[in-house]
Amino acid sequence: MIRDDIKAAQIAAMKAGDKEARGAIGLIQAAIKNRDIEARTGTAPTDDDALVIEVLQKMVKQRRESIAMYEQGGRAELAAAEAAEVAVIERFLPAQMSEDETKAAIETIKADLGASGMKDMGRVMAELKARHATTLDMSKASGLVKAALA
Known part of the structure; x- marks a missing residue:
């Protein structure tokens, strides 16, 4: 399951002292937890990985939009930080179709x-x-x- 991969990556990032990856993975887990809370009121998802992938895709889309805005505003350092988060998030997404x-x-x-x-x-x-x-x-x-x- 993707959730297990995310938890293992967080532990590895903590052990390696990788603050950027640990922060991004923390954001991923928070977003997934929020989605779980939202899902409690509706019908239970049939496929947990599909729910996690949906959350991750949404996070990547938001960050790409932020990167575009930061680049337009001349804030390269903020765009680079967002790009680093995108790289961490994309590690957990399945390969996209060509x-x-x-x-x-x-x-x-x-x-x-x-x-x-x-x-x-x-x-x-x-x-x-x-x-x-x-x-x-x-x-x-x-x-x-x-x-x-x-």
Whole structure:
């Protein structure tokens, strides 16, 4: 499980005296704990790794947005700190699908659903998320789906 990997990495970072990694891993654990608390009110997640991956993907997205803002504002040191956190977080994410693999998955789903035009984009995106959410950047996939259905 990814949670176990995160706990082991935190212990290793503490033993190695790696303050940056320890801090980023602490943030990861806090975000996961918050997500667990939110999930208590709703239905229990069926796959714990999927929940953790969702949290990690959200954290990476937030940090990439922060990096862009810091670079625009001329704050290179803050952008570097965020980039270091992204590197730590990405260690726990599964490998992302390449653009070619994403296009192949879209074509498969398009054929399975019989999708032919833009009116089917919602169905294709929903199925793509259901099948590949943990290994796919959905924001990039949106443009590829739009191109495939156009």
